[in-house]
Amino acid sequence: MKYPNFAPLLRGISVLMLDVDGVLTGGGINYNSAGEEFKRFDVKDGLGLVMLRLIGIRTAIITGRTSKIVERRANELGFDFIMQGFPIKLPVYQKLKNELALPDEAFAFIGDDLIDLDVMRQVGFSAAPADAHPAVKSIAHYICRNNGGAGAIREVVDLIIAFRRGEFGAQNYIPMELLEKWQDVVWEKLNEE
Numbered sequence: 001m002k003y004p005n006f007a008p009l010l011r012g013i014s015v016l017m018l019d020v021d022g023v024l025t026g027g028g029i030n031y032n033s034a035g036e037e038f039k040r041f042d043v044k045d046g047l048g049l050v051m052l053r054l055i056g057i058r059t060a061i062i063t064g065r066t067s068k069i070v071e072r073r074a075n076e077l078g079f080d081f082i083m084q085g086f087p088i089k090l091p092v093y094q095k096l097k098n099e100l101a102l103p104d105e106a107f108a109f110i111g112d113d114l115i116d117l118d119v120m121r122q123v124g125f126s127a128a129p130a131d132a133h134p135a136v137k138s139i140a141h142y143i144c145r146n147n148g149g150a151g152a153i154r155e156v157v158d159l160i161i162a163f164r165r166g167e168f169g170a171q172n173y174i175p176m177e178l179l180e181k182w183q184d185v186v187w188e189k190l191n192e193e
Contacts, residue, residue, distance in 0.1 A: 019109075022113055
């Protein structure tokens with residue numbers, strides 16, 4: 001796969017938005033005999049989201065379902081915006097964009113299924129987990145090597161940090177061709193200093 005230079009897209013990102021089922025989680029929905037819902041979250045994804053806040057990037061959830069577990073996890077991670085119960089995501093994205101007075105280019109979105117397509121087409125940078133629906137992967141700027149709920153978010157976070165700050169540590173899953181473009185960003189940063 002040929003990768004473009006993502007630096008121009010990622011340097012302008014101010015908000016990372018993501019879907020929940022299939023992105024923040026693996027997509028499975030488990031219930032116990034009492035009907036209580038269970039979800040599994042990846043701690044590396046969580047730490048990545050916290051790291052984004054440390055470099056001034058806000059985080060948002062836009063999901064079609066509503067879940068107390070998602071709200072709890074989002075609050076633990078310090079999400080700036082939690083938008084649940086929106087199976088048609090474009091209007092709520094546009095509302096957030098207007099509230100923040102930011103252009104599409106300031107937003108990134110990670111989605112995995114058909115209800116994510118409208119937002120993915122609008123934002124400045126879109127990504128899809130490795131196990132996303134083929135239609136989603138066909139329009140994503142970046143297709144992760146990791147699955148949803150298993151490191152895909154961290155992969156995108158590491159990309160954002162690498163291309164924004166010239167700091168990089170996740171060499172195990174980023175393709176060499178992309179790493180070479182990241183090195184150009186580092187050289188530019190060194191030459192500026």
